[in-house]
Structure formats: structure tokens, C-alpha cells
Amino acid sequence: MPISERELRRINASRDSSVIYDDTECRKCSYNLKGLKRGTKCPECGEPITRISDRSIAGAFLVTASRWYLYQIAIAACVMFAAAAVGPFSISILSSIAGESPASAYALVVAVLWWLGVWFCTARRHPGEGERVPPREDLAVVILARATQIAWPLAAGVWIMALQFRGAIPNPPALLALLVGVGYLCGVFVGLRLARIAEAAADDDLGRVLRHAWVLLLVAPLAAGLVAILATILRIFVTIPVDLVIALCIATVFSTAAYLLWRVASLLVWAVRISREREARDARMIQRSLKGPDPGGPRLCPHCGENVSAVLRTMRCPRCGKMTA
Secondary structure (H helix, E strand, C coil): CCCCHHHHHHHHHHHCEEEEECCEEEECCCCCCCCEEEECCCCCCEEEHHHCCCCCCCCCHHHHCHHHHHHHHHHHHHHHHHHHHHHHHHHHHHHHHHHHHHHHHHHHEEEHHHHHHHHHHHHCCCCCCCCCCCCHHHHHHHHHHHHHHHHHHHHHHHHHHHCCCCCCCCHHHHHHHHHHHHHHCCHHHHHHHHHHHHCCCCCCHHHHHHHCCCHHHHHHHHHHHHHHHHHHHHEEEEEEEHHHHHHHHHHHHHHHHHHHHHHHHHHHHHHHHHHHHHHHHHHHHHHHHHHHCCCCCCCEEECCCCCCCCCCCCCCCCCCCECCC
16 A cells, blocks of 8 residues: 555654765765764764765766766866966966067967866766766856857957957957956856856855855955055055056956866866776675675675675665665
């Protein structure tokens, strides 16, 4: 006889909310935390379980995605970090040393690399092992991120055209400022997409910061203005080149974005490493279970091959959550 809907609601209401009932992995070592309570620590690595969101392993967890997808977004995030951290500052320095023509060509290369990084980092997730359908994508956010961030290569192209063909573009400074403003302010869509990736890796703190990236985008120019004011005051007492002040202001504007991208890139590198370790561990477990039980060896879980020698036969396997007997 099937369970009535009222009985099912009563059972769900009686469940302890502090207990993890679904298959949920530790964000640091991928240990299965099913059956453990929030507020405790992972028995494998000691990571606090309070920092781990209750996401199904077969759901949107990042390390279960295909290896190709993880490599793709990890490399893209590293390229975006390099473009945001080094690009603006180096363009300003190159412009003051070698002139605007080499700086504009270099800016075009940096802008194209940034846009390619955004394109690949917002790619559709490939389903991994055990995933029938990949998690739902924020299609509108992906389209807006890709469409607006092309403003950076366009701005670099306008700069080059203004230098090579003077008079061909009416009012180049205004058009250049418009494109840079669109690319900068619409970076919030990139932040929303990266927030989904951070949340899929169970880093809710980083995901929350990325979802409020618009606040940082507004505060960064104010901080750059403060740097300019302080540099102007210092120039009364110390000789400071104007180009250096401009470079410092530009670096201040993009420093927050570079830091967040470094966090995302580190998170994705971690996901790649955990994915490789999971695959190697599963291969060892399968190979061990194929050999059959060794009378003098450890007792293995009949379902996943986990070593359950220290677990009572009446208890569940800490890895798969099934009975060991």
C-alpha cells in the first residue's frame, strides 16, 4: 500500500534538519557526509560541515561534471584572471613607455583573451558520470555576459582605428568611454554566472559575493578616485609621474575583479584535482572489489568497495550510505 501524501509530509516534518539525509560530498576531500550532522566536522579531513551546502552528488555538484568541462572553465578562468590582473596596468605602463600604437595593439590582444575566457567560462555544462540531464543553465545571463563583454575588444578596435585613421570615427573618446563603461558595468552578468559555478563547488560565501558584484563595481572607481586624490597630495612633496598615478588608479579599479577571479580559478583548479582523485579512487575500489574478499584483508563494502573494517556490520557504509552486511 503506497504512503499517503499526509503521512509523507508528517515523516518529512519529523526529520532532523541538522542531519544530512542526501548524498553530499565534503568540499575538501569528497567524503560522503550522508548521515552526519551539520555543525560537526568531516571525519576524513576535519573540514567544518557547516560550510558545506546540502547538494546532491548527482545534481549540480561541480566535481561530478565531465573532465573536459572542468578543464575548459578552469583554463578560461585563469585567462580571465590574467587579463584582469595584468592587462589594464600593463596597458597603461606600455602606453607611457612605447606610445599608444603598441599599447592599443596589446590592449586588443588582452581584450580578445578576456572575451574568449568569458565565452568558454559561460559554456553549457556537460553532464558527468551519473548525471542524466545537466543542471539548468541561466541562458539569459549567459547571453548577456557574452554579448556585453564583447565591448572590450570593440573598445580596443576603436582605439586602434582612432590612431590609424584620424577623423574616420566621430568623437572617438566618447565612443571609447561608452564601450568601456558597458563592458565594465555589465561585468555583473559574468559575476552571476561565476556565482553559479562557485555555488556548485559548495563555496556559498564566494557565490554570495559574486552575486553582489555590482556593489564592488561601484565602489572600485570611488577607491580609484581616493588613490588619485592621495597621489595628488603626495605630488606636492614628492615627484610622482602622472602615468604612474593613472596606472595605480586603473589597477585599483580592476584589483577587486582580479581577486575574485583568482578565487574562482583556484576553486576550479581544486575541482579538477578532486575529479581526478575521485576517478582514481573509484578505479581502485572497483579493482579491489573485483578481486573478491580477502579472508586476511580488510572488510569491504559490497556496494562501493569502501574499507569498512572499523564499521559495525549493523551500520551503514560512510561512503555510499548502504548497509555493510
